[in-house]
Each structure stands twice: as C-alpha cells, then as structure tokens.
Amino acid sequence: MTTDPRRERLDELLTLQAIEGLSPDEVRELNQLLELLPGEDKESLELAAAALHLAFSPPPETMPSSVAEKLYTAAIQFMPRPVVSPATLTTRVGWLSWSGWAVAATLLIALLYTQWPRPAMAPNPPSLAELRDQLKPRAAEFVGQKNQVIATIVWSDQEQIGYMEVKGLPPIDPQAGTYQLWIVDGERPQGSPPVDGGVFRVNPDGTVLVPIRPPIQVKKAAAFAITRETDPGGVVVSQVKPEDYEVVLTKKG
Numbered sequence: 001m002t003t004d005p006r007r008e009r010l011d012e013l014l015t016l017q018a019i020e021g022l023s024p025d026e027v028r029e030l031n032q033l034l035e036l037l038p039g040e041d042k043e044s045l046e047l048a049a050a051a052l053h054l055a056f057s058p059p060p061e062t063m064p065s066s067v068a069e070k071l072y073t074a075a076i077q078f079m080p081r082p083v084v085s086p087a088t089l090t091t092r093v094g095w096l097s098w099s100g101w102a103v104a105a106t107l108l109i110a111l112l113y114t115q116w117p118r119p120a121m122a123p124n125p126p127s128l129a130e131l132r133d134q135l136k137p138r139a140a141e142f143v144g145q146k147n148q149v150i151a152t153i154v155w156s157d158q159e160q161i162g163y164m165e166v167k168g169l170p171p172i173d174p175q176a177g178t179y180q181l182w183i184v185d186g187e188r189p190q191g192s193p194p195v196d197g198g199v200f201r202v203n204p205d206g207t208v209l210v211p212i213r214p215p216i217q218v219k220k221a222a223a224f225a226i227t228r229e230t231d232p233g234g235v236v237v238s239q240v241k242p243e244d245y246e247v248v249l250t251k252k253g
Contacts, residue, residue, distance in 0.1 A: 010037055128209050132163035142224055144249035151247050155212065155221050162212035166226070169202045169246060177230040179246065182238060183214055186222035194225065199234035224249040 010033040016022055022030060126134070132154050139156040148168040155162030164181060172178060181197030188195075195214050202208040226246040227238045242248075 004037075006033060007037060009033065128163060128211060131211075132165075132209070135159070135161070135163065140221070141252040142221075142249040143252050144224070144247045146245075146247040149226075149247045151224075151226065151249055153212070153224050153249050155224075157218065157220055160214070160217060162221075163209065164197075164200075164212055164224075165207075165209045166202065166247075167207050169206050169208070169226075171202050171204055171206065172228065174201070174232055176232075177228060178232050178234055180227050180229050180234045180238065181212065182225045182227065183212075183218050183221055184223040184225070185218045185220060187219035193237045196234070196236065197224065199229070222251070 010030070013022065013026055013030040013033065016026065017030065135156060136154055138158070139154045139162065142153040142155060144151045149166065150168055151164065151166045153162055153164045169179065178199045178201060180199045182194035183197045184194045185192070195216060195218055197212050197214055198210070200208060200210045225242075225248045227240040227244075228246055229235050229238065229240070
C-alpha cells in the first residue's frame with residue numbers, strides 16, 4: 001500500500017513540534033494538514049514533549065501525591081495494548097504504537113525525576129549587616145563624627161568581635177596608603193598604644209562595612225579611632241597625631 005505523503009509530512013511536523021517547536025509557516029501548514037487528515041494522534045506527541053520538558057527541567061518542588069497518582073495513571077493509559085495487526089496495515093500503525101510507548105516512558109521518567117529525593121539546599125550565609133544586627137543585643141555601640149565622616153561600631157568584649165560602618169571617607173589609592181582602625185583598651189596601662197583593629201579600604205562612594213577581629217585580646221574597649229597611614233599594609237604603631245585622626249568613636253549613651 002502506498003503511504004500518503006501528506007501523512008508523512010504531518011508526522012514530521014508533529015515530531016518537530018514536540019521536540020523543538022515550529023515556525024509560523026510550519027504551524028499554518030500543520031493546522032491545514034490536521035483539517036485534511038482528522039484522527040491524527042496529536043495529543044500523544046504533545047504530551048510526550050511536555051513530559052520530556054518536565055524531566056529535564058531544573059529540580060522542582062516535591063510533587064503532591066495526588067498529582068503523582070494522576071501522572072502515573074496517565075502513563076498507564078498511554079501504554080498501547082498488544083494487538084495482532086493485519087499484515088496489510090501501513091508502517092503508520094507501527095509509528096503510533098511506538099509513540100504510545102514513548103509517551104508512557106517519558107511520563108514515568110518525569111514521575112521518577114520529580115519524586116526522587118534531593119539533598120537539602122544549603123542556606124545562604126548571612127550578610128555582614130545581618131551579622132552586625134544579630135550582635136547588637138549583646139554588644140556595645142560606639143559612634144563618631146568629624147566633618148563629613150560618620151562612623152558606627154558594634155563591639156562585644158566578651159565575644160571579641162565587632163562590625164564597623166563608615167560613611168564619608170574619601171577613597172585612597174592603594175599605592176598611596178590605607179585606612180587603619182585602632183582600639184583603645186581601658187584595661188591596658190596608661191600610655192599604652194592602642195590595639196591594631198585592622199586595615200581597610202572604602203568603596204568609591206566613601207562607605208564601608210567591615211568586621212573587626214583584633215589580633216590580641218581587648219579586655220574593655222573604651223574608644224576606637226581611624227587613621228590614614230601611608231604604608232599600604234598598615235603599621236604596628238601609628239605616628240598620626242590624635243588631632244589628625246579621621247574620626248574618633250566613643251561609647252554611645
């Protein structure tokens with residue numbers, strides 16, 4: 001029996017539609033052929049495409065059990081029942097039988113994929129602003145302002161950690177120097193140099209938020225100060241005079 005070329009073209013367009021989509025001209029051609037050749041199993045190929053898309057999409061949320069049961073039932077329904085076909089049937093019967101199995105297989109793949117256990121996603125680490133806010137209830141706050149520079153520090157003597165936020169500091173060329181934070185420890189002997197709180201740079205807009213972790217213990221922070229040092233790596237003891245500090249921070253309240 002001679003195969004109808006229109007049906008071969010229809011099968012080709014339906015396959016393309018299921019796999020990669022059709023151009024506007026191909027969509028019009030497909031609609032015309034469907035009108036001329038009613039009874040074509042268009043839904044099976046479309047369902048196969050949807051199942052394949054679901055199977056290879058990023059991991060979704062866990063599928064509700066009711067939806068999983070419907071998907072499984074649909075897969076069973078699309079499995080072709082074994083029949084003995086007359087030898088005179090065209091190869092189109094074999095294609096439809098194959099497509100039925102393909103739909104069932106892809107539906108089951110999608111079911112297994114969406115129901116397969118997945119490892120829990122690790123939560124995003126908290127930002128510096130969130131960590132600072134978490135520390136606030138059990139820490140002291142220090143504030144300071146000089147000209148356009150405004151600085152705040154949240155510091156815990158017990159946990160030996162803090163966070164400093166500064167606004168209004170002009171950026172420094174990395175080759176020309178750096179900013180350095182100093183901690184005045186009220187428990188150290190009078191005249192002792194302040195503790196190095198670390199070097200830092202500011203953003204182009206003059207702002208920065210940085211953590212504070214001094215290399216040695218600070219028993220009782222009494223004040224903080226920011227200096228501008230010419231050594232890009234910072235210094236052990238600052239030679240900047242107190243009146244030339246960028247800003248001094250004292251305990252709030």
